[in-house]
Amino acid sequence: MGTLSGKQETSSNSNFMLEVREITKKFGDLVANDKVDFTIGAGEIHALLGENGAGKSTLVKMLYGSLQPNSGKIVWKGKPVQISSPSAARHLGIGMVFQHFSLFDSLSVADNIALSLDGEFTSREIAEKAQELSHSYGLPLNPDSIVGDLSVGERQRVEIVRCLLQNPDLIILDEPTSVLTPQEADNLFVTLERLKSEGRSILYISHRLDEVRRLCDRATVLRHGKVVGECDPSKETASSLANMMVGGEVEDIKRQSGNARGEEKLLVLKDISLAAATPFAMALKNISLEMYAGQLLGIAGVAGNGQSEFFDLISGEITIPDNEKITMRGQPVGELDINDRRKLGAAFVPEERLGHSAVPDLTLSENLLLARHASDNYAYTGLGPVQYIRKDALLQATKRISEAMDVRKSGDNPAASSLSGGNLQKFIMGRELDRQPSIMVVNQPTWGVDAGAAARVRQALIDLARSGSCVVVISQDLDEIFEISDVISVMSDGHLSEPIDAEKITREEIGLLMGGMADDEAGVANAH
Amino acid sequence: MNIEMTEAILLTVFTAATPLLLAALGELVTERSGVLNLGVEGMMIMGAVAGFAFAQMTGNAYLGAIGGVVVGTLFSLSFAFLAITLVTNQVATGLALTILGLGVSGLWGESYIGLAGVRMETIVIPFLSEIPIIGRPLFAQDAIFYVSIALVIGISYFLFKTRAGLILRSVGDNHGSAHALGISVTKVRYLAVMFGGACSGLAGAHLSLVYTPQWVENMTAGRGWIALALVVFASWRPMRVIAGAYLFGAVGIAQLHIQALGYDIPSQLLSSLPYIATIVVLVIISRNRRLTLINTPASLGKGFVPDR
Numbered sequence: 153m154g155t156l157s158g159k160q161e162t163s164s165n166s167n168f169m170l171e172v173r174e175i176t177k178k179f180g181d182l183v184a185n186d187k188v189d190f191t192i193g194a195g196e197i198h199a200l201l202g203e204n205g206a207g208k209s210t211l212v213k214m215l216y217g218s219l220q221p222n223s224g225k226i227v228w229k230g231k232p233v234q235i236s237s238p239s240a241a242r243h244l245g246i247g248m249v250f251q252h253f254s255l256f257d258s259l260s261v262a263d264n265i266a267l268s269l270d271g272e273f274t275s276r277e278i279a280e281k282a283q284e285l286s287h288s289y290g291l292p293l294n295p296d297s298i299v300g301d302l303s304v305g306e307r308q309r310v311e312i313v314r315c316l317l318q319n320p321d322l323i324i325l326d327e328p329t330s331v332l333t334p335q336e337a338d339n340l341f342v343t344l345e346r347l348k349s350e351g352r353s354i355l356y357i358s359h360r361l362d363e364v365r366r367l368c369d370r371a372t373v374l375r376h377g378k379v380v381g382e383c384d385p386s387k388e389t390a391s392s393l394a395n396m397m398v399g400g401e402v403e404d405i406k407r408q409s410g411n412a413r414g415e416e417k418l419l420v421l422k423d424i425s426l427a428a429a430t431p432f433a434m435a436l437k438n439i440s441l442e443m444y445a446g447q448l449l450g451i452a453g454v455a456g457n458g459q460s461e462f463f464d465l466i467s468g469e470i471t472i473p474d475n476e477k478i479t480m481r482g483q484p485v486g487e488l489d490i491n492d493r494r495k496l497g498a499a500f501v502p503e504e505r506l507g508h509s510a511v512p513d514l515t516l517s518e519n520l521l522l523a524r525h526a527s528d529n530y531a532y533t534g535l536g537p538v539q540y541i542r543k544d545a546l547l548q549a550t551k552r553i554s555e556a557m558d559v560r561k562s563g564d565n566p567a568a569s570s571l572s573g574g575n576l577q578k579f580i581m582g583r584e585l586d587r588q589p590s591i592m593v594v595n596q597p598t599w600g601v602d603a604g605a606a607a608r609v610r611q612a613l614i615d616l617a618r619s620g621s622c623v624v625v626i627s628q629d630l631d632e633i634f635e636i637s638d639v640i641s642v643m644s645d646g647h648l649s650e651p652i653d654a655e656k657i658t659r660e661e662i663g664l665l666m667g668g669m670a671d672d673e674a675g676v677a678n679a680h
Numbered sequence: 681m682n683i684e685m686t687e688a689i690l691l692t693v694f695t696a697a698t699p700l701l702l703a704a705l706g707e708l709v710t711e712r713s714g715v716l717n718l719g720v721e722g723m724m725i726m727g728a729v730a731g732f733a734f735a736q737m738t739g740n741a742y743l744g745a746i747g748g749v750v751v752g753t754l755f756s757l758s759f760a761f762l763a764i765t766l767v768t769n770q771v772a773t774g775l776a777l778t779i780l781g782l783g784v785s786g787l788w789g790e791s792y793i794g795l796a797g798v799r800m801e802t803i804v805i806p807f808l809s810e811i812p813i814i815g816r817p818l819f820a821q822d823a824i825f826y827v828s829i830a831l832v833i834g835i836s837y838f839l840f841k842t843r844a845g846l847i848l849r850s851v852g853d854n855h856g857s858a859h860a861l862g863i864s865v866t867k868v869r870y871l872a873v874m875f876g877g878a879c880s881g882l883a884g885a886h887l888s889l890v891y892t893p894q895w896v897e898n899m900t901a902g903r904g905w906i907a908l909a910l911v912v913f914a915s916w917r918p919m920r921v922i923a924g925a926y927l928f929g930a931v932g933i934a935q936l937h938i939q940a941l942g943y944d945i946p947s948q949l950l951s952s953l954p955y956i957a958t959i960v961v962l963v964i965i966s967r968n969r970r971l972t973l974i975n976t977p978a979s980l981g982k983g984f985v986p987d988r
Contacts, residue, residue, distance in 0.1 A: 242862075254856070257853060258976075298974060
């Protein structure tokens with residue numbers, strides 16, 4: 153393990169912009185933050201690392217005044233302070249860029265910015281200031297556009313500009329790059345470096361360890377609500393940082409190289425276009441795809457470029473009148489609904505775990521039945537048309553799946569909502585894998601899932617492909633895409649690029665495709 | 681049709697539409713904050729009985745109207761406490777408010793049945809009221825009518841031109857984000873519900889002080905539900921509420937005239953016209969999804985529990 157510096161700074165050191173001393177926050181019996189200590193200097197980019205549920209968000213919410221600590225103190229520029237509300241935090245000079253953007257879809261950019269400014273400005277003044285500022289930091293924005301119409305990258309710009317307009321001394325960024333293309337992320341880093349050079353401090357929360365190593369001056373690592381280490385990330389490797397976060401070795405993914413592609417075409421889409429169903433949705437344009445047995449396709453792209461529409465199209469959530477345009481194992485399925493497609497051996501895991509993949513208030517076994525009542529009706533229901541539910545068989549299957557995927561839960565059959573995100577995802581993946589599907593389509597398999605669970609999910613997907621199924625993984629995580637895919641496509645503005653062998657494409661080329669560069673231009677880049 | 685008759689019909693249409701307009705404006709503000717209060721009918725009937733009672737007691741129709749506003753507001757507070765503070769289901773709570781209002785008003789108003797009410801006088805605006813056709817219907821009206829017109833303009837300005845209006849809309853669009861920015865979702869929603877109660881109370885008082893100056897049990901006769909439909913019909917825009925209110929008011933008046941003229945059209949069909957019109961409008965506006973989504977308060981009807 154790398155350099156874990158154990159040196160204690162004294163609180164009299166006034167060089168610190170912010171000092172957090174022994175902060176504790178409890179939710180009932182759960183101790184979300186246990187005597188957390190850390191400091192940020194002026195002009196420092198400080199990383200906060202930790203798995204999901206390690207307590208990062210809780211800590212940050214206390215710094216931004218939306219939660220109050222049970223004990224401990226916060227020292228701001230040498231003075232102990234009580235941060236009683238977000239507005240108090242803004243007055244001190246603490247600004248925040250949220251992970252799940254705290255924007256209002258139906259309002260204009262200028263209105264969104266106006267809402268976070270406490271002063272009385274006319275919206276014209278705000279629009280002008282916002283435009284001026286956004287140009288000076290290279291974050292172009294049109295103040296009159298409606299936020300609901302913006303791309304995710306643009307929304308983040310709104311968040312950042314909104315934060316900068318308050319002229320903060322400390323800027324908290326929660327997972328800022330998780331929704332950006334590599335190029336957009338690079339632009340963000342330039343902006344952050346500039347803010348740093350102006351003497352502002354930045355608290356940077358990210359799962360992406362490469363970024364942290366590249367950008368951050370210091371890092372504090374949280375595990376189970378406690379600080380377990382502080383280090384200089386540039387002197388660590390990504391895997392040593394990951395081990396510090398997880399508190400043990402993360403298993404490496406095993407993947408045999410070489411082409412395991414079979415002869416049979418399992419999933420074929422022929423030139424499908426689909427109009428956008430809502431103003432915030434994306435139209436699909438001329439989608440074609442041929443997937444062979446044993447192939448694992450990774451679809452990269454920034455969220456909101458048509459991935460969810462594409463997923464719905466394959467899963468049967470959206471059906472198309474032209475039955476022949478989608479075939480699964482040679483059968484036309486365009487008009488078939490989800491259950492009919494499942495009966496053909498397909499399996500689907502949508503992006504949203506609670507509310508889409510699983511009903512939060514129902515137990516795991518009930519959720520299992522909901523997904524598989526049609527495809528496995530003989531196994532789980534009895535008495536013919538009565539469809540009497542065979543509880544024993546369901547409980548047994550729940551147990552089998554939980555063991556196979558190492559799902560950690562309280563009790564044998566708890567409600568889906570009581571599981572952590574990672575464990576629920578493992579269960580949902582297990583629920584589908586348990587059927588040995590010949591076609592598996594997964595949207596964002598490891599979004600918000602901690603490193604250990606993510607490794608397990610990825611390994612399971614690779615194993616399924618190796619056993620002769622075709623697997624489609626839609627992900628925003630480029631590392632994941634490269635780790636597991638045989639072939640890679642990029643979804644951009646409703647287009648799906650031609651799949652390219654994973655070993656023949658670089659991150660830069662994918663980045664260009666994600667940014668919406670046409671295939672032929674990327675092809676030129678490929679020729680170099 | 682001669683000028684006098686046109687004037688008379690327009691006057692009755694505007695008078696019939698005023699309670700719809702007021703109640704719908706109040707509900708519009710409430711719904712813009714993300715709260716669905718189905719208790720409009722209940723708050724209106726409470727306003728009607730209170731307006732009548734206070735006018736009887738004081739002999740002054742204006743004090744009666746103020747009484748209607750106060751009672752409507754207080755009545756809406758019970759909804760606010762349940763639906764906002766205790767985060768009960770808004771639909772169920774609103775329905776309960778309507779049933780409660782109908783019951784309580786019947787009890788309170790029992791001794792007023794058959795009494796002659798105090799009529800609010802007409803305020804004739806010089807010169808303007810002499811304009812042919814529209815002069816009398818628009819400028820020789822009661823004070824509540826003028827208030828309703830002022831409210832349309834005021835609410836439009838408030839919602840789209842002021843910071844407070846922006847805050848209200850932001851809470852209705854995404855209460856989680858509003859909370860994260862330090863806006864008090866609870867406070868905004870309480871105020872919006874109370875404003876809705878005040879408007880419904882005034883709408884009810886209009887019925888018992890202007891439209892038919894007497895107390896009759898259940899005298900709102902479903903106008904609260906029409907007002908609710910009207911908000912959707914207007915896609916949460918004040919200026920469209922005024923158009924819709926006069927349209928629905930005209931339908932109500934046409935119903936009377938058609939029957940008086942002896943046409944053989946079932947009255948049930950005519951009284952269902954506002955609802956049919958709302959359905960038609962819903963079908964039409966939902967074709968333009970962008971406008972609907974941008975106008976519809978996205979967190980409408982969802983309770984807000986801050987994480988603590």
